[in-house]
Amino acid sequence: MTEIRTPRLLLRRWNDDDLVPLSEINADPEVMRWIGDGSVRDLDDSAGDIERWEEEWDDEGFGLFAVELLASGELIGAVGLTVPGGLPEFSHEVEITWRLGRPFWGQGYASEAAHATLEFALQDRGLDRVIAINRAGNDESENVIRKLGMVADRDTTHPEYGHLLQVHSIDLTEYDA
Ligand SMILES: CC(C)(COP(=O)(O)OP(=O)(O)OC[C@H]1O[C@@H](n2cnc3c(N)ncnc32)[C@H](O)[C@@H]1OP(=O)(O)O)[C@@H](O)C(=O)NCCC(=O)NCCS
Numbered sequence: 001m002t003e004i005r006t007p008r009l010l011l012r013r014w015n016d017d018d019l020v021p022l023s024e025i026n027a028d029p030e031v032m033r034w035i036g037d038g039s040v041r042d043l044d045d046s047a048g049d050i051e052r053w054e055e056e057w058d059d060e061g062f063g064l065f066a067v068e069l070l071a072s073g074e075l076i077g078a079v080g081l082t083v084p085g086g087l088p089e090f091s092h093e094v095e096i097t098w099r100l101g102r103p104f105w106g107q108g109y110a111s112e113a114a115h116a117t118l119e120f121a122l123q124d125r126g127l128d129r130v131i132a133i134n135r136a137g138n139d140e141s142e143n144v145i146r147k148l149g150m151v152a153d154r155d156t157t158h159p160e161y162g163h164l165l166q167v168h169s170i171d172l173t174e175y176d177a
Pocket of ligand 1 (some may be wrong): 101107110138
């Protein structure tokens with residue numbers, strides 16, 4: 001069982017109890033604004049997310065963690081690693097990504113989970129490079145990327161939605177965990 005504890009968070013695999021809290025996060029237009037085509041996701045979509053992320057854990061040995069507050073046991077969102085979907089240009093890369101419920105923004109939780117995820121990628125999974133793909137204008141996400149020490153790699157255009165994507169990367173052999 002893959003679990004990571006940080007000072008305030010538990011990063012773990014997904015279970016059935018996560019469906020309702022995840023679907024509440026996915027139903028918030030402000031959370032979903034910069035993700036995919038910006039649509040909110042309903043209960044069925046959220047069940048599909050959990051299924052897909054769990055399959056990735058089984059197939060790849062990494063995936064998006066369910067992120068829980070140690071103090072309360074609440075699910076606050078999803079942070080972790082994935083092979084970018086729908087972007088053939090990046091099918092050989094591993095991306096770090098994050099999505100927290102709005103009540104949990106601005107408290108350093110995304111960065112805390114992301115640092116633990118990079119350490120997991122390097123020390124546990126032995127990956128040597130991780131990218132982050134950010135839609136231009138998503139300043140909160142870019143702030144997390146910057147704090148992780150990731151550097152600008154290249155810009156590209158989403159093949160389906162046409163929006164500008166800014167790609168950052170980090171060489172994990174140089175990552176100061
Ligand atoms: C992107 C997202 C995860 C960023 O979350 P966040 O809470 O802003 O990010 P952080 O964890 O870095 O916390 C930010 C702020 O918390 C504050 N903070 C409060 N308490 C803190 C603590 N104990 N430790 C660290 N920071 C703390 C800091 O001021 C920090 O801002 P700063 O870096 O400017 O100083 C969040 O906005 C989100 O879920 N957005 C919707 C989904 C999305 O767009 N995902 C990306 C595309 S896939």
